[in-house]
Amino acid sequence: MHQRTVAVIAALALVLGALGAVVHGQPLSGEYRLGVLEPLTGPIAFEGKRHLEGYELMRDLINERFGGVMGRKLVIVAGDAVDPTAAASEATRLITREGVKIITGTYSSTLCGAASEAAARHNAIYWETSCVDPRFTRRGLKTVFRTEIDGTGFGWYNIEFIAKHLAHRFGKKPNELRVAFLSEDSSYGQGVTEAARARAKQEFGMAEVAAEYYAFATTNDFTPIVLKLKALNPDVVHHIARGQDAVLFWRASREQNFQFKALVHAGATGYGSPDFGKALGADGNGPFALLEPGPGFIVEKLRPEGQRIERAFRDHVKQKTGLDSPAGGHQLAAGGLWLLKLVLDRARTDELEKFRATVMAMDLPVGSSVNGWGVKFDESGQNSNARVQHYMLQWQNGQLLTVWPEEFTTNRAKWIPLGAWDQRK
Numbered sequence: 001m002h003q004r005t006v007a008v009i010a011a012l013a014l015v016l017g018a019l020g021a022v023v024h025g026q027p028l029s030g031e032y033r034l035g036v037l038e039p040l041t042g043p044i045a046f047e048g049k050r051h052l053e054g055y056e057l058m059r060d061l062i063n064e065r066f067g068g069v070m071g072r073k074l075v076i077v078a079g080d081a082v083d084p085t086a087a088a089s090e091a092t093r094l095i096t097r098e099g100v101k102i103i104t105g106t107y108s109s110t111l112c113g114a115a116s117e118a119a120a121r122h123n124a125i126y127w128e129t130s131c132v133d134p135r136f137t138r139r140g141l142k143t144v145f146r147t148e149i150d151g152t153g154f155g156w157y158n159i160e161f162i163a164k165h166l167a168h169r170f171g172k173k174p175n176e177l178r179v180a181f182l183s184e185d186s187s188y189g190q191g192v193t194e195a196a197r198a199r200a201k202q203e204f205g206m207a208e209v210a211a212e213y214y215a216f217a218t219t220n221d222f223t224p225i226v227l228k229l230k231a232l233n234p235d236v237v238h239h240i241a242r243g244q245d246a247v248l249f250w251r252a253s254r255e256q257n258f259q260f261k262a263l264v265h266a267g268a269t270g271y272g273s274p275d276f277g278k279a280l281g282a283d284g285n286g287p288f289a290l291l292e293p294g295p296g297f298i299v300e301k302l303r304p305e306g307q308r309i310e311r312a313f314r315d316h317v318k319q320k321t322g323l324d325s326p327a328g329g330h331q332l333a334a335g336g337l338w339l340l341k342l343v344l345d346r347a348r349t350d351e352l353e354k355f356r357a358t359v360m361a362m363d364l365p366v367g368s369s370v371n372g373w374g375v376k377f378d379e380s381g382q383n384s385n386a387r388v389q390h391y392m393l394q395w396q397n398g399q400l401l402t403v404w405p406e407e408f409t410t411n412r413a414k415w416i417p418l419g420a421w422d423q424r425k
Contacts, residue, residue, distance in 0.1 A: 069341050
């Protein structure tokens with residue numbers, strides 16, 4: 001039998017085994033301690049706490065229904081990575097004082113580099129589930145792995161959506177579109193934006209009318225940026241925001257009557273955060289955010305093994321939080337933690353060489369896991385962008401709804417083009 005076929009069958013057997021092994025009441029034996037680093041204080045603590053909650057929700061589901069990790073109860077030991085210095089020191093503490101062999105986190109592209117380098121110095125495994133800085137897996141660190149796509153994948157998806165779903169609805173060809181690129185200036189924003197800029201120009205010939213960066217933590221007045229972009233008359237604003245800057249930009253655009261046909265974002269922060277809807281309600285109708293699947297997602301489109309774990313996680317989230325659909329931060333953490341469980345259950349060890357060999361042998365098609373993700377890591381430790389299926393969600397009346405790809409959702413995008421501010425109801 002072909003070696004690739006054997007790998008696929010083995011990986012699928014692992015998934016199905018984990019799903020079926022509700023362990024028939026067999027008690028877990030001992031504990032497995034996992035380090036989790038998140039920004040739990042500071043300017044993005046609201047997202048760090050949501051990401052940690054996602055880990056905790058999946059941890060409880062794994063312990064209660066899926067046999068723990070390697071037959072042991074999964075225990076989370078958390079650290080506060082408020083900034084890169086703290087991320088490195090907390091990673092060191094978790095390894096040297098708490099005795100963890102694997103660290104996961106960190107939600108933020110400004111934190112994952114320092115945290116993972118500290119882990120590498122101690123030969124500990126670093127399992128990133130959210131940070132999208134393209135440089136993260138390009139440092140030659142054999143201890144580093146990432147389950148999420150990188151910023152290049154985010155940028156690719158955004159331009160795919162603009163070119164193939166928006167352009168014709170504006171009555172234009174992709175090469176007739178005028179795009180203004182706006183972004184916060186961290187490695188996250190830069191990575192996504194630069195990838196999007198390159199594809200927009202090189203593959204589709206879109207006209208770039210602006211490429212503006214700003215410091216998200218200190219920029220409180222977006223009026224000057226809005227007035228500059230308004231004068232350039234873009235069709236699309238490609239805005240990678242980090243937090244409240246999304247709310248501030250949207251409000252300033254409305255105040256200045258800045259008219260554009262669509263706004264497109266990527267990631268579980270800014271326009272991808274529940275906080276945008278809480279702040280604006282129906283006044284926030286219209287923006288698109290590339291995320292994990294939200295309301296309207298057709299779970300039946302996944303493979304059988306993907307359907308089982310997706311339903312189990314969604315049911316668990318609703319039971320524990322009352323949410324009909326998990327937040328993006330929940331899904332990033334949970335999806336990554338589920339894949340880590342699959343690796344550890346198969347490897348039966350966290351010893352680096354065997355763990356890494358197990359990761360490299362994983363080969364799951366799209367639709368196999370939480371969020372509809374698949375698995376195929378390359379030698380750098382990056383999961384294949386093509387296997388990490390993402391979805392475009394849109395703010396409609398205070399809720400992020402899945403709208404694209406259309407075959408995965410019962411919902412449809414509205415306000416294309418956006419139209420007048422007072423007509424988006």
